[in-house]
Amino acid sequence: MKKILLVLAVLGGMGLLQWALTAFLLDGPVRQGPYYYQILMLAGINVILAVSLNLTNGITGQFSIGHAGFFAIGAYVAASVSVYAGPTLQGSLAGLPSFAADSVLLLVASAAGVAAAAAAGWLVGMPSLRLRGDYLAIVTLGFGEIIRVLILNIDAVGGARGFTGIPRYSNFFWVGLGVVAAISTVRHIVRSSHGRALLSIREDEIAAQAMGVAVTRHKVTAFVIGAAFAGLAGSLFGHFTMYLHTNSFTFVKSFEIIIMIALGGLGSLAGAALGAVVLTVLPELFRGFAEYRMVIYALALILIMIYRPQGLLGKGRFLGRGKDK
């Protein structure tokens, strides 16, 4: 009962927030509203990416650098569903008001995107999570690039020209829900026995195995969940920008996500979210510096890492567990 109330409260809150954002930023009195809305949306999508990668990299201690690959799968699969199956579905939803029909279509497309990303996560994770450290990094990096090159060669999704004509279904209501879902899922995992198993793997894999923890199975589960949320982020991203191009999914994007969680503090849930927000907003604040913008941005990152090597919110601090280890 309490849970249902909580879910309803979150839904209502997000709905209210979306209404307020539309009223004030998009159609409202704030002059640069659409620009802020754009940053807010990208920040939300980045939070989902960072929190989901944190499950693998921060909490389980496996170094994956292929997150952009799952992000791309989610984005392209969901967008294909909307573009190719959308018109048929739309016909059968003709009776609904437009926002409800859009929401149903977004949910269907996102479900496909999430499923595809999770399946890819399982396929990549099964063989490669038996590897450790550098080897896993290389496999995941390769995987991310393979996905990108593969998409580049598929004509149905535009190939090198990019995928055009994607409807704009996502808004802050859905991105906000995605953020809440990602954070609460990861938080629940961390606090469960499964989470303790993951932490033990991070601290010492051999010791964990000796204690009877099914190391590979736990690692794969965490990896698949992370991939699924990256797929969700991709789906929301594609339905927001209305255009997809492989340039958005290079390994540089994977590194950006890693920087987000490193900046926030590896393993810290609130840190990952904060890192994602800071890394989205920072380059925008530096727009005044024109070409030197990225230099200043890099400088800011270096300074933060020198003065707070443990990240903004130190290691081992999980949302809901106020104490530092």
Place this chain on the structure above:
Amino acid sequence: MKLAGLAGAGMLAGALILAACGKKGPESNDILIGEFGALTGSIASFGQSTHKGVALAVEEVNAGGGVLGRKIRLITEDDQGKPEEALTAVTKLISKDRVSALIGEFASSNSLAAAPFAQQSRIPMVSHGSTNPKVTQIGDYIFRVCFIDPFQGEVMAKFARNTLKLDRVAILRDIKSDYSVGLADYFTKSFTALGGTVVADESYSAGDKDFNAQLTALKGKTPAAIFVPGYYTEVGLIARQARKLGVHAILLGGDGWDSDKLWEIGGEALNGSYFSNHYSVDNPSPVIQGFVEQFKARYDGEKPDALAALGYDAAKVLIDAIRRAGSDDPKAIRDSLATTQGFAGITGIISLNENRDAVKSAVVLEVKDGKFVYKETVDP
């Protein structure tokens, strides 16, 4: 946890306030034009070139007293060459800076990402270098000053038939690339219409290294020239392998050849080949030489490439439209842009057709000992 949440909220609020207060300044009487391009990132060399051209045009107009008695203020935003960043940059330019018009982007993918927002906000956008036909199909506020891919096929067909007086030509196309297929199809159509014969049509895929099979097949048909509308890497290899096989037909191509790497890969085998391009620094026309001199004086002796010339033209066409519109109202600028006819630019006489694409001349360049020498101008 509370602390973390508070810190996060504080950062976000601080950032937003900072952004809101940034550079408000007094409302001036300037006409605002927004430019977005890849000033950083992997395709920064394109973005820097076009930016230099655009900035030069704006400085020139301002030095001459501006337009409609007002100065033009160019606001340039970086998109790192990424589509989503291009959308953010354009959103910022339109909603925060309230620009009257936009210039950009060079890469078609970035234009395609940003154009829907410009169209939706009813702000005219002029692209300098996006050749993908889809860009201007997004809506009636999106224009371009470069020619689209199919046109180059026509140019080379005219050149081969009318200037080189060739009868028998073969085609070797990159089957995976829209660009190459478009050029090849339009070449075939125009060349046949002009009375020539296409004796063979072979294909390859970008990334191939060995072209002996295709070249041997072409050799049997004894063409006088081979049209290879691909990118410089494959073209260089094709030229080398063709000469080795004893195929001495003239090689023809499009602007995908335009790179210093072409000569590094192909070497002497390319001597006497021709390709079409947007503009040539060596064109003796006084207008072009004047531009080259002016550009060199402004940027420490740097030679303007085709991208810089296109950027310069995009800005000039837009400013001319503002002058004719008599106001900086976006709708008025759009309407007058749509009626651009016979504008004398650096990259040719520019007219915008009903699809908001430029109809203009192209130049044909000859490859001679590592240099691209101006041969002639072909009109549409």
